[in-house]
Every structure is written in structure tokens, then in C-alpha cells.
Amino acid sequence: MMTFKMAYRNVLRQRRRTLLTVMTMLGGFTLASISIAWSDGNYNFVIDLFTRTQLGHIQIHSQGYLDKPTLYNTITDYEMLGRTINNYRGVVSWTPRLFAAGLASVGHKSTAVRITGIDPVRETETTRFDKKIIEGRMFGETGTPEVILGKGLALTLKAELGNELVIVSQGADGSIANDLYNVVGVLESGDPLSDQTSLYLRLSDAQDLMVLYGQAHEMAIVIEDLDDVEEITVGLTEAINRPGLTVEPWQEFARSFYNAMQADRQGMWIMLFIIVLIVSVGVLNTVLMTVLERTREYGVLRAIGVRPLQITRMITYEVTVMATVSIVIGFILSLGINYWLSLEGISFGTFTYGGVEFSEMYSEINARSYIIPAITVITSAVLVSLFPAIKAARTVPAKAMRTH
Amino acid sequence: MPSDKNKDIIVTKNITKTYSDNGIPVHAVRGVDLTIRNGEFTAVVGPSGSGKTTFLNIISGLDTVTDGKVWLDGKLLSEMSGRELSDFRRDSIGFIFQAYNLIPVLSVEENVEYIMLLQGVPEKERHERVMKMLQLLNMEGFADRLPPKLSGGQQQRVAIARAMVAEPLLVLADEPTANLDSRTGGELLDLMRELNQSTGMTFVFSTHDQMIMGRATRLVTLKDGRIASDERRD
Numbered sequence: 013m014m015t016f017k018m019a020y021r022n023v024l025r026q027r028r029r030t031l032l033t034v035m036t037m038l039g040g041f042t043l044a045s046i047s048i049a050w051s052d053g054n055y056n057f058v059i060d061l062f063t064r065t066q067l068g069h070i071q072i073h074s075q076g077y078l079d080k081p082t083l084y085n086t087i088t089d090y091e092m093l094g095r096t097i098n099n100y101r102g103v104v105s106w107t108p109r110l111f112a113a114g115l116a117s118v119g120h121k122s123t124a125v126r127i128t129g130i131d132p133v134r135e136t137e138t139t140r141f142d143k144k145i146i147e148g149r150m151f152g153e154t155g156t157p158e159v160i161l162g163k164g165l166a167l168t169l170k171a172e173l174g175n176e177l178v179i180v181s182q183g184a185d186g187s188i189a190n191d192l193y194n195v196v197g198v199l200e201s202g203d204p205l206s207d208q209t210s211l212y213l214r215l216s217d218a219q220d221l222m223v224l225y226g227q228a229h230e231m232a233i234v235i236e237d238l239d240d241v242e243e244i245t246v247g248l249t250e251a252i253n254r255p256g257l258t259v260e261p262w263q264e265f266a267r268s269f270y271n272a273m274q275a276d277r278q279g280m281w282i283m284l285f286i287i288v289l290i291v292s293v294g295v296l297n298t299v300l301m302t303v304l305e306r307t308r309e310y311g312v313l314r315a316i317g318v319r320p321l322q323i324t325r326m327i328t329y330e331v332t333v334m335a336t337v338s339i340v341i342g343f344i345l346s347l348g349i350n351y352w353l354s355l356e357g358i359s360f361g362t363f364t365y366g367g368v369e370f371s372e373m374y375s376e377i378n379a380r381s382y383i384i385p386a387i388t389v390i391t392s393a394v395l396v397s398l399f400p401a402i403k404a405a406r407t408v409p410a411k412a413m414r415t416h
Numbered sequence: 417m418p419s420d421k422n423k424d425i426i427v428t429k430n431i432t433k434t435y436s437d438n439g440i441p442v443h444a445v446r447g448v449d450l451t452i453r454n455g456e457f458t459a460v461v462g463p464s465g466s467g468k469t470t471f472l473n474i475i476s477g478l479d480t481v482t483d484g485k486v487w488l489d490g491k492l493l494s495e496m497s498g499r500e501l502s503d504f505r506r507d508s509i510g511f512i513f514q515a516y517n518l519i520p521v522l523s524v525e526e527n528v529e530y531i532m533l534l535q536g537v538p539e540k541e542r543h544e545r546v547m548k549m550l551q552l553l554n555m556e557g558f559a560d561r562l563p564p565k566l567s568g569g570q571q572q573r574v575a576i577a578r579a580m581v582a583e584p585l586l587v588l589a590d591e592p593t594a595n596l597d598s599r600t601g602g603e604l605l606d607l608m609r610e611l612n613q614s615t616g617m618t619f620v621f622s623t624h625d626q627m628i629m630g631r632a633t634r635l636v637t638l639k640d641g642r643i644a645s646d647e648r649r650d
């Protein structure tokens with residue numbers, strides 16, 4: 013108790029130096045907090061962007077399809093499943109997809125393509141498909157078979173709007189699939205690599221071509237809040253209750269994307285390392301100066317029988333008091349800044365991704381933006397002060413008696 | 417309370433202390449044999465550099481000997497561990513230094529209370545003893561004052577209170593009056609002598625001041641690290 017009282021009063025003794033130390037720790041804390049909140053905000057922003065406009069947050073496949081995507085491994089009653097999914101809380105929409113490979117030609121040009129059959133209405137509702145079309149138009153309501161090409165593919169085939177495109181493939185029944193389509197649009201998905209080989213058909217046309225009536229390979233689901241993805245995945249698995257199907261969140265079905273995003277977060281550690289450095293240098297400087305000044309005082313304490321450990325503890329308390337004050341002020345300060353950045357964001361000029369226009373990036377309000385910097389500041393401050401504190405504890409008391 | 421007048425509080429046997437000043441040996445104490453009895457009021461005097469501070473530091477376990485032996489209350493100091501020595505100082509020796517005795521961030525009351533707190537004396541008893549001690553030293557009106565706001569003489573009174581409050585075997589004071597004017601210094605010595613007589617506590621102090629030497633009942637004179645004379649005058 014008395015040790016703590018002394019530590020507390022010692023903090024107030026050298027006001028200017030205390031202020032400087034507190035400012036250093038506060039600066040470190042705030043910097044770390046803002047940067048973590050910002051990178052978390054961007055992290056979720058990029059994930060949401062990518063999943064919301066491309067993959068969906070949750071996908072359903074027939075068991076084993078993702079490991080070995082064959083034409084035959086399909087979901088046979090997606091319409092019925094869709095009703096269950098639509099009624100599930102937190103789900104925005106779902107869309108069915110059919111995948112196949114084939115050969116496409118326009119005039120004399122031909123190339124291998126990845127065929128995706130989509131439900132025009134559902135796909136637009138779910139991933140804003142129509143917004144990705146940069147030339148031409150969306151599929152018409154009914155009528156002649158139509159095709160929309162990825163931008164790169166359109167270049168490869170030298171295809172223009174109104175051209176006839178021939179697809180040759182093999183149907184699920186083993187027959188040669190062969191049909192004619194009218195090029196009505198060119199699309200930029202946000203993934204240029206995929207756009208070099210992808211073309212899109214109406215789901216019904218694709219089902220005709222592949223002889224897979226009423227079937228799909230994938231159901232992509234978009235939910236309201238990315239944070240609920242695990243919970244909804246579990247809930248949907250139960251609601252659907254179909255052992256032959258797998259319901260997976262984006263972290264599972266887009267594992268390489270997930271890993272890439274995780275790697276991106278390593279930047280945080282560099283930031284924390286810088287803060288450890290700032291805090292350490294600041295604290296070491298103050299505590300060393302303080303300990304040097306108070307040599308005689310520690311000598312007197314040692315002489316009258318205070319144990320070395322009690323002196324070490326007193327100095328450590330002093331640093332802890334300063335760190336705590338810094339963290340409290342830093343918390344209020346960075347919460348304010350983070351809150352503002354989560355509402356207002358920062359503009360980097362307008363950019364388009366997957367047909368969606370964005371102009372601002374935002375911070376996220378979460379607990380770890382405060383917990384991680386707080387632990388970092390306290391730990392580095394206390395660890396760094398241990399060295400001078402132990403030095404102080406070793407003060408030779410005989411020196412205290414030699415006043416001059 | 418120590419009362420046995422024949423008990424030896426300090427016994428030194430041929431103690432020497434050699435410092436090294438950049439490799440050159442400095443013989444601060446060279447073979448001192450001294451016995452101090454319970455209740456004595458001893459002044460250690462001698463010219464500057466004669467080894468007074470060194471001697472006091474050695475008999476209180478603040479410094480180690482190069483050779484020889486020191487018994488404090490029958491215990492051989494060289495056989496104690498650092499921790500034992502630290503606790504022994506806390507429980508058995510009261511210190512009064514020349515200056516800067518007090519912890520500047522603790523009030524007068526807290527300064528005096530501190531050692532008892534370390535000893536684990538209950539709060540009520542602590543408070544009573546502190547107040548009694550401050551009264552004895554005419555400092556009861558300053559209990560809440562911080563040391564930097566006291567005069568030098570007042571600070572030394574608080575230091576005496578702190579040194580004596582835990583009723584140690586021995587009170588050691590290295591030039592306790594050196595920073596005071598001679599009148600205040602004289603008053604302080606009278607006070608110490610009074611307490612020595614009323615409590616029977618043993619005092620050993622060093623001084624340069626002729627007038628203060630006059631108040632001692634035993635005068636040990638050091639010269640070049642040796643005892644030049646040892647007179648009792650009670």
C-alpha cells in the first residue's frame with residue numbers, strides 16, 4: 013500500500029517528465045489503435061467486396077464437388093432448397109450456378125472456355141451481375157440463346173456484339189453438345205484472369221446444353237453481415253439437413269483468398285514493433301534519469317531495511333501508473349478518432365470493383381484495436397523499466413551515508 | 417527495552433577496510449577493536465578522512481570489512497545473507513544521516529511510520545507510537561507536512577523519530593548535526609541524550625563539532641583508521 017502510495021506520488025513529483033513519458037506511451041497506444049482499427053476495417057471491406065460481388069459469403073455444393081468438380085456431381089433440387097435459404101434470418105439472397113468446360117468459336121477464332129450458367133434475376137440480386145457489364149446488355153427476358161463474354165475472352169475471340177458464338181462440349185448424357193448463341197454483352201468481373209476464359213449463359217440454356225435439367229453445381233448465398241457468416245453457415249446446415257450437401261463459409265471454399273488476406277495482416281506486427289520501440293526508448297530514458305537522481309533516496313531506503321524487491325516493485329508501479337493513465341487517455345482519444353473514421357472514412361478517389369463503385373475506406377470499431385495496444389504498451393513499459401529498477405534495487409546503501 | 421548495562425551491543429575484532437582508488441589501496445580502517453555496551457552514548461570523532469563513516473557503515477552492516485569480525489547483539493555480521501542483514505537493519509538499527517534522511521514524497525507521519533509498516537506492526541499501534549514519538553520531539557504539529565517543507569533541524573528531528581520509533585537496539589548517526597547551526601545542533605544532541613537516558617537505547621554518532629563531543633559519555637577518537645584514544649566520562 014505504502015509502496016503504491018510512494019509510486020503514485022513519485023509520478024506527480026517530476027510533472028514535466030511524467031507528462032513527456034505519458035505522451036510517448038499515449039502516442040504509441042493511439043497510433044497502434046488507429047492503425048489496427050483501420051487495417052481491420054479495410055480487411056473486412058476487401059473481404060466483403062470480394063465475397064459480395066463474386067463468390068458469395070456461403071456456398072452450397074454437392075459433397076465432394078469442390079475437390080473434384082465433375083459435371084455429374086450436382087444439386088438436384090436447388091429451387092426447393094432456395095426457399096428454405098430465403099427464409100433464413102440474415103440471408104439477403106441466393107443464386108444457382110452451373111459450370112462446364114467447352115470450346116467456343118466466333119468466326120475463325122476459337123478457344124477453350126469456362127461456361128457458367130446463371131439465373132439472370134437471382135445473380136443480379138445476389139452479386140449485382142448486371143453492374144459488371146461494360147458493353148452491351150444483360151440477358152433478355154426470354155427468346156434466343158444469348159451469351160455474355162468476359163472482357164479478355166471477347167478480345168481473344170475478337171467477338172463483337174451481335175456476333176454468333178458456337179459452343180462445343182459434351183453433355184452429361186455423353187452426347188455432343190453443340191449450340192449457337194448471340195453475343196449480347198461483355199463483362200468485367202473484377203478478376204481479369206477469370207475474364208480471359210469465362211463466358212456466361214442463362215441457366216436454362218446451360219442446362220439444355222449440358223443436359224442437366226433442373227440441376228446446378230453451386231448455390232451462392234449473400235448475407236447481411238459478414239461477421240455472422242460462421243453462425244449462419246451452421247444454422248443453414250441444420251435447416252437444410254441434407255448430408256449429401258456441404259454448406260461452407262468463404263474461409264473454407266475460398267481458402268487461398270483467405271490465406272492471402274491473413275498474410276496481409278502481418279503488417280500489424282511491424283506496427284506493434286515500432287510502438288514497442290517508441291515506448292521502450294521513452295520509458296527507459298525517463299526511468300534511468302529518475303533512478304539516477306534518486307540514488308541517495310534508494311540508498312536510505314536500503315539502509316533502513318527496505319528489501320531490494322520492494323524498491324524494484326516501487327519503480328515498476330510508477331511505470332504502471334503512467335502506462336495506465338496513458339492507456340485510459342489513449343483509449344478515449346483513439347476511440348473518438350476510430351469512430352470518426354468508421355463513419356466518415358477516407359477518400360482515395362473513386363474506384364470500381366466488380367462493377368461496384370467505391371470511393372471511401374473505413375475503420376472498424378472492435379475490441380482488439382484497444383486490447384492489443386494496451387497489452388503492448390504495458391508490457392513493454394514494465395519490461396523496459398525492470399532493468400533500471402533492478403539497478404536501483406542494487407544501490408549500495410553505504411553510499412547514502414557518504415553525502416558528499 | 418534494552419536495560420542490561422553489561423550486555424555488549426557491538427563488538428569489533430581487528431577490523432580493517434581497504435578501498436581501492438583506481439588500483440591504489442586506501443586503508444580507511446586499520447585494525448579496530450572496540451566494544452560498545454548497552455545504553456552507551458558514544459561519539460566517534462577524528463579528523464576528516466580518519467575513517468569515521470567507514471567504521472559506522474561497517475558496524476551497521478551497510479559495508480563489508482576487508483578483514484576482521486563484527487558482532488552485533490551477539491550475531492556475526494559476516495555470516496548473515498543480504499536479506500538477513502537487510503531485515504536485521506530494519507528491526508535492530510535506527511539510522512540518522514547527515515542530510516536527505518527522509519522520503520520526500522511521504523509526510524512526516526508516513527516517514528516515521530514506514531519501518532513499522534515493513535515490520536507488520538498493526539495500524540492502531542503504529543499510529544499511537546508515531547504520535548508519541550513526534551510529541552517527544554515536539555513535532556506533533558507537523559505530522560501531515562512533507563519533508564521539503566521543513567527546516568533542516570525539523571527534518572533531523574523527524575529522522576530521530578524514525579530511527580527510534582521501532583525501538584531498535586542501536587541508533588547510528590553519521591554527523592547528524594553537520595548541516596545545522598550549532599545552537600540547533602546542540603539542542604538536537606540534548607534531545608538524543610535525553611532519549612538515551614529515558615529509553616536506555618544505545619547511540620553511536622560521529623561528529624566534528626567540539627561542542628557536541630562534549631555531550632557524549634564516551635569519546636572514541638580515530639586517526640588514520642586507528643583508535644587514537646577512547647575515554648569514558650560518565
Ligand SMILES: Nc1ncnc2c1ncn2[C@@H]1O[C@H](COP(=O)(O)OP(=O)(O)OP(=O)(O)O)[C@@H](O)[C@H]1O
Nearest residue numbers: 435436437442444463464465466467468469470471
Ligand atoms: N568508496 C571509496 N573508495 C575509495 N576510498 C574511499 C571510499 N570511501 C572512503 N574512502 C577513503 O577512506 C578514508 C576514510 O573515509 P571516511 O569517509 O570513513 O572518513 P571520515 O572520517 O568519515 O571523513 P569525514 O570526516 O570527512 O566524513 C578516506 O581517505 C576516504 O578518502
Ligand SMILES: [Mg+2]
Nearest residue numbers: 468469470590
Ligand atoms: Mg564521514
